[in-house]
Amino acid sequence: MQSEFTKNYFELFGLPSAFRIETARLESAYRRLQSQVHPDRFAAATDAEKRISMQWATRANEAYQTLKRPLSRARYLLALRGVDTQEETNTAMPADFLIAQMEWREAVSDARANRDVAELDRLAGELRASERTLLIDLEKHLDGDGNLPAAALEVRKLRFVEKLREEIADAHEVMEN
Numbered sequence: 001m002q003s004e005f006t007k008n009y010f011e012l013f014g015l016p017s018a019f020r021i022e023t024a025r026l027e028s029a030y031r032r033l034q035s036q037v038h039p040d041r042f043a044a045a046t047d048a049e050k051r052i053s054m055q056w057a058t059r060a061n062e063a064y065q066t067l068k069r070p071l072s073r074a075r076y077l078l079a080l081r082g083v084d085t086q087e088e089t090n091t092a093m094p095a096d097f098l099i100a101q102m103e104w105r106e107a108v109s110d111a112r113a114n115r116d117v118a119e120l121d122r123l124a125g126e127l128r129a130s131e132r133t134l135l136i137d138l139e140k141h142l143d144g145d146g147n148l149p150a151a152a153l154e155v156r157k158l159r160f161v162e163k164l165r166e167e168i169a170d171a172h173e174v175m176e177n
């Protein structure tokens with residue numbers, strides 16, 4: 001099992017290295033692997049075996065958490081293909097997305113200031129729709145045309161949408177208290 005540590009997350013679960021995955025298959029493979037490596041199964045084992053079990057359980061959890069979320073799965077796929085998404089350093093975006101980004105930010109700020117829950121809900125729905133479109137484009141680039149720079153751009157856009165959705169959730173939480 002030690003040689004298994006060299007496998008990437010997709011190989012670890014017996015999945016193709018692709019953005020589109022069968023979540024049921026991922027979950028089944030994760031449960032199967034966890035049942036084999038869970039530290040509870042090694043309670044009577046040597047200290048070395050317990051450590052290896054813990055490392056395996058940790059790796060399985062990390063792999064599962066990465067692959068089950070589309071944004072982290074895309075980042076991971078891009079990293080496997082040698083592409084840095086440059087999320088911290090590359091802020092270049094198409095003009096239409098920058099305009100939409102500014103409009104969303106302003107609308108969230110206004111809705112928060114006015115304690116307008118209905119507007120926050122509307123904005124959250126708009127962001128979910130945008131996210132669905134971005135995920136479709138991301139799948140096209142990662143699994144279809146292989147346009148990795150475009151996929152990295154979609155990841156940066158999705159990161160923004162994710163952050164804005166978190167801001168909306170925070171605003172909801174503040175309003176509920």
